[in-house]
Amino acid sequence: MKCNVLFYMLILTFSLFYSVILCAQDDNIYDNSEYFDDGGIAASKNIVKLNVLSAANGDLAFMYERVAADAFAIEAGAGLLMPFYYREFPVNYLERTDISDPGFGYSLWLQPKFYRRYNAPEYDYTGILIRYRHYSQDNRIITYKDVVLNYGIQFLFGNRFYFNYDIGIGIRFKSGDGIPIKERGFDVSNVIIPMGLKLGICF
């Protein structure tokens, strides 16, 4: 019995001693979890986007943007070319167009984006857009390859959604089974000023 009391006393003393130490440590450790709870916005590095303007032109394109560094992100995408084509600015001011009655086709997009003042993927950026389009028209294949220097702005609205618009200047390389395109060589329709408007969701 005496031994038991001594044992309990010892345990109690130890418990008391360690609880004092632990409490003393707790004084300097603060629970900051509520300040960091942003629903994962800051940690999300991926955005999936739909290009609304290109869809209006007949290219239903979905993009994926991945943040690779503080100031750098890469955007890649693929699109379905619909059987209609609304001419893009400034080509829409020209009388002649290569695409008039297209069938289904596909497009590929790639754009490294360099964010200027704030960390990616928010606010103003400069990007180099490479876009490839594969049209089929009258049993002919017509391809457009665009190389564009882009300036854009992307910002978060709500807790998950992104709004992205950009404008650029670039060159279009055209090729096709039909002779007329190749024969024409370089003309004003090779200079392009594409605009983009994308809506996305981050995760």
Next chain:
Amino acid sequence: MKKIILILCSLFLLSPVIFGQTKSKKVDIFWGNPQKTSKKSILDDVIGYDESGFYCTRLKITGLYGMNTSYAIEHYNNKMELTKSVDLELKDNNQERDIEMIIHYNNKLLLFSNFQNKKQKKKYLFYQSIDKETLQPNKDLKKISEIDYEGSSNRNSGNFNYSISNDSSKFLVYQNLPYIEGENEKFGLTVFDNNINEIWQKNITLPYNEELFGIEDFVIDNDGNVYVMGILFKEKQKFFSKNKRDYKYQIIRISPDEDDLKEIMVDLNDKFITDMTISVNNKSEIIGAGFYTSKEKAGYSSSSIDGCLFVRIDSKTGSVISDNYKEFDIDFITQNMTDKQKNKVKSKEAKGKEIEMPLFNLRDIIMREDGGAILIGEQYYVEVITSTSTSANGTTTTTTTYRYNYNDIIVINISPEGVIEWAKKVAKRQVSTNDFGASSSYALAVVKDKIYFIFNDNPTNLYYSGKGAPATCGFKKSTAVVLVEMDADGDQKREALFDAKETQVMTKPKLCSQISDDQMILYGMKGLKTYRFARLTFK
């Protein structure tokens, strides 16, 4: 042949004169060994020292094309050797924080960081101590301030700024609240003791529209009263610009015990203040010092100054005790100018035209123990030179060169009564291109009743008599690091500390720092990878 012999003899005779002066009687120099670092890192700041040595922060540029940046904290022992370097990883609850600053305060290393919570629309400021042994942040991360930016975009989320009282007993966090068009200027103030325990907090709304009032500076006195200095414009401004000269300087006193703000207008009647800074002297008076130009030039975009000003304000009542100004005379304006420049200015004066001094940037205000002050400015400007060349095959290339000019230092001594006693210039000409003036400007040390300026200079200026302009230091061939000692009367003595070739590094004066009453740490680099520290002990 005779000429060659004469030149050789002159060089032989002159070289010991220059190098003979490298052993300064004013300072002891202890050089650390050259050390290697990654070329993708740059020294950020010397933050403090203790008996074990001193601490620095280093900015590291990582990733492809430097798209990631991170900070490291370093400790150097008294032999100037790197003992420990730790990359700071600011991750908690799986969230990364942005570093605000690291300071050595109350003999502790303190790390301040922020986290922008985009869901809550709040920006939080945290502080935590750093273990001096391991240089790792401790687990005592504590939120000490926050900015609520609900209704504003994530980009317009405000930011935090800091100030420490003269006796280091008070620490101020200034919360620059988000800009909201059409609303009155707002900011938050939180004052802490030297253990970072909150003493008081206030959110202030000024009776001025955001587009009318621009905050320039703020200080805290030993009693915890805060003084915010700003410029009040007559007309709304999109971007605050002093060019129009339609503004007045104003100091606002915020006290923990008073609900009302005390507004103090600094008005020199017929003069426009071009630049001003505020500080608190050891009598707890608010000191405002700066430069002015004539009001007659209102509406005229000029980058020149007519003189200097000094204002003393009673911190208890907020009343102006004295305001003084001193116009720079022609001799002072033309000091250290070439004869051609001098003649041009003098003929302008003879024709009765307005003469002014080029704009000086306010760099430091030193509080004298007797209640007086010393104001230090430096003439600094950047020239942008665009040149176009055409190659043999017809290709046209346009090149833009940025030329950084760091010229004379101006020192203005103000008596405890607020009278401007003297104004002196320290002659120097430093010109470099496309390097942001990395080796230019000066390092400053205040030891007892003397001020010391240390800067890179052309060695021929060691014999500069004050006539004409000093020789330009272009940092290319021989560069001497000079020490200019200025006494209480403004008399200066210039001597060579060492030759850049001798030490194998180019001194970076902007990164040199006075660490104690009589010691200063010098930092020099050779290329991007080799660096070297030196400790200067003033005798």
